Amino acid sequence: MVRHIHETAKEVVLAVDADPNANLGAKLGTEPGRTLGSIREDMLARGEEEPPTGMPKQEYLDYQIKLALKEGDGFDLLTMGRQEGPGCYCYVNNMLRTIVDSISEKYGFVVIDNEAGMEHLSRRTTRASNVLFVLCDETKGSQSAARRISQLSDEMRLAIGRKALVFNRLEPGSSGPPIGHMDGFHAVYGVRSSGAILARAEETESLLSIPRGDPAFTDIAKAVEAERRAR
Ligand SMILES: Nc1ncnc2c1ncn2[C@@H]1O[C@H](COP(=O)(O)OP(=O)(O)OP(=O)(O)O)[C@@H](O)[C@H]1O
Ligand SMILES: [Mg+2]
Structure with a gap:
């Protein structure tokens, strides 16, 4: 998606x-920068204080952003890292949200690779998402998990424009997703299984080098284009 x-x-x-x-960096052939998790640990170690004395807040944020962002080929990578441990780190978490928000403001396109579940997303950014892609496979269990994620995003009142269900790893000869509609989703897409992706997974090799005609790459490009038109 990032490459397309x-x-x-x-x-x-x-x-x-x-x-x-975290493994998005590896898949994009880029080492992650400082994770926001480790930046948070640093801030906590300093006692949740305001920026070091004498440093304006915006300057401090810009400095943290520089530490966190890693430049790649056609993209900049931001790695969240591990979640907070026990305890309430409200101040630091708000600071992180501000960091993420002010980073994403500078880009026309932001792609977030989320873990399954929505709590994470809501905690880390206040900005709206145009499209939420939820991946599933053809099993009933996976499809009901996808439905639950859709419901959860409604309950949490996340600002999401459209929700799209994606059946991943379809048979190479498949002509599309097994169903055309699912409650809670605006669209349903299919992504075929790809030999090139599988081969690279063995050694976590970058996916940026897969051939342009790759079935999975083609299907993802199609889904992204359909969503861009739908907006
Ligand atoms: N369309 C595809 N074609 C071939 N292999 C695929 C495809 N989709 C996923 N895979 C393989 O499955 C692995 C895991 O897929 P994916 O990263 O989507 O799962 P995940 O649940 O997000 O994993 P994680 O929890 O580690 O983030 C990939 O590394 C890749 O090897
Ligand atoms: Mg993943």
Whole structure:
């Protein structure tokens, strides 16, 4: 998705890895920068204080952003890192939200790779999402999990424009998703299984080098374009 958007929009995309078990950087062939998790630990170690004395708040935020952002090929990577431990770190979390919000303001496209579940998303950014893609497979269990995520995002009143269900790893010969509609979703897409992705998974090799005609790449590009038209 990151590569397709970069290649078509000709813009640097902000790629956010919001999964504590971070691997988006590896898949994009880029080492993560300082994670926001480790920046938070630093701030906590200093006693949740305001920016170091004498430093204006905006300057402090810009400095943290520089530490966290990693430049890649057509994208900038922001890695959240591990979640907070026990205790209430409201001040620090608000600070992080401000950091994420002010980073994403600078980009036309932001792609967030989330862990399953919505709590994470709501805690880390206050900004609206145009599209939420929820991935599932053809099993009933996976589809009901996807439905629950959709319901949860409604209950949490997350500002999400559209929700799209994506059946991943369809048979190579498949002509599309097994169903055309699912309650709670504006659209349903299919992504075929890809030999090139599987081969690279063995060594967590970057996915940026998969051929343009790859079935999964083609299907993802199609879904992204359909969502851009739907907006
Ligand atoms: N369309 C596809 N074609 C081939 N292999 C795929 C496809 N989608 C996913 N995979 C394989 O499955 C692995 C896990 O997929 P994916 O990263 O989507 O799952 P995940 O649940 O997000 O994993 P994690 O929890 O580690 O983030 C990938 O590394 C890749 O090897
Ligand atoms: Mg993942």
